[in-house]
Amino acid sequence: MWKSKLKSTKDRVLSPYLTAAKERLEEFRFYDVASHHLNRLTSREHFTLNADLSYGEHARQKLDLYKAKSPRLDEPLIVFVHGGTWAHGKKEDYLFVGESFAKEGFNVAVINYRLAPEHKFPDYVNDLVIALNYLEKEKQGLNLSTENIILMGHSAGGFNIMSAIYSPYESALVCKHQVKMVIGLAGPYHFKYMGDANLEQAFDLSLDYKEVMPYYFVEKNDIHHVLLLASKDFLVAKSNTLDMHDKLMEVGNISIIKTVPYTGHITLVGSLSSYTSRMFATKAEILTEINKCLGEA
Template sequence: MLNNPQFYVEQLNKQIERVKEQYKSFRFYDLGSYALNRLTPRTSFELVENIAYGLKSRQRLDLYRAKKTLAHRPLIVFVHGGAWQHGDKKDYVFIGESLARAGYDVAVINYHLAPQSIFPVYIDDIAQALNYLNQHQQRLNISTQHIILMGHSSGAFNVMSVVYHPQQQAIHCRDQIKAIVGFAGPYHFDYKGDPLAQDAFDQSVPYQEVMPFYFVETNSIKHYLFLAENDQIVKKSNTFDMHQKLLQAGNHSHVAVIAKTGHVTIIATLSSLFSQYFKTKRTLLNLLKETHPA
């Protein structure tokens, strides 16, 4: 057995499959988002569900219109995580409520998932959603003059890649993107053989031709990178590498480390139910004040 390489290959493959199954069971909504959303108050927003921004079934978004709006009505476009393989907008009512309570309109979008779809389909979906929101802003009673892109985990990669991409995305409201907010985002890693990401990318394409880290260009966008202190899924180097790359390009970048949070729980701390116990939401709102007039 010790001299049987095939045995070790089989054991490695089994271990990879176990990791993949563990991560699937690690989905946020399996850890309480259903209960969290049930307890979330519904008084701070008007909800329009399942708006079609494209013809395919996953090209849908939910719009949370704030009853109390800030000046110029900033629009947050939130993209969920899930290793590019799972997740759904319906699991993030608590995000829409919490940010609408603070005066922001919020669009929570669905997009195509792996393994049926691979990069850059997710990015194309987000660009299409942005163009739809921009084109139909009057009918939707929103404004796209002040857009904040926000994502968690793979969603953070997606929103960063919409702007920093090997092929420039045709986004008609690009100049209206004022900020990018990433929670626990993987911006600079090798996905080849990675059990959590290998199905989301073409394994024949080097990661240097995909990662947003390699396509940073100078602009006036403000970047806020939130890092979970106890993240065991995404290496912290992703955040710090991206931070340094942005600064080298002359761009704005700010890293916020959230104590006592992990890869999944960091996003839960934005909930109105938990925000008083963590600094996540107040840090976010204070930073976003930099992006729009009082």
């Protein structure tokens, strides 16, 4: 009896902690460790941070704005969208991205968006559109230029930025003509999600993938597209980037593919940090293409 009562009491005491630990373990991903260490190594001297700006009413509809202390004359704005299979990730993990480009004179907005499985396509794409409209509306109060917008997304975030431009739905993006570049890092743009539980949770299974993928809605525009591949990416198939590039070129759009040596799916985005960019070509390639696009050599 005493043993039984003790066990019951112990279980009641431990269960909240075990539950919390289990939830943290389920949310854990390898890139959490990588981003944590990169952020610890990241300087805070090149930017001022406006954190947790609400662009909508949902708790996930927030963004962090990194304002460059020494901005470029053309005042470009990078809007970065994280990956995580549309079910994981948070803006705070990417402080190293904000700092790395603020250091080069860019203002950088890093956004959160609503996550699967509670939210499915197109909710997370709509959140990017809402965030961009918010930045356009509030630009004076934020002392921000939106004349040269650069969309940058990694993995699932790459899908989001491409879908914000190429969508089966009528776009509500009010500043679409101000988007000068789209930079996709190992993005999935043309794939079938049926049969993969991790992917199925992010999409309405009543929709055929051809009704969803940005690949099928590409149209002519003046946006410069830079599609980056990791040389050792074993997570997202290379065909996504190759197919998207071919479709963009087919309609006469500007598209460039770059393969970054010695990078995998996660290290590709990690290589953007000021600390690691000396060892990888990722950031240098991006800056070169931005300067070509914006005409600042």
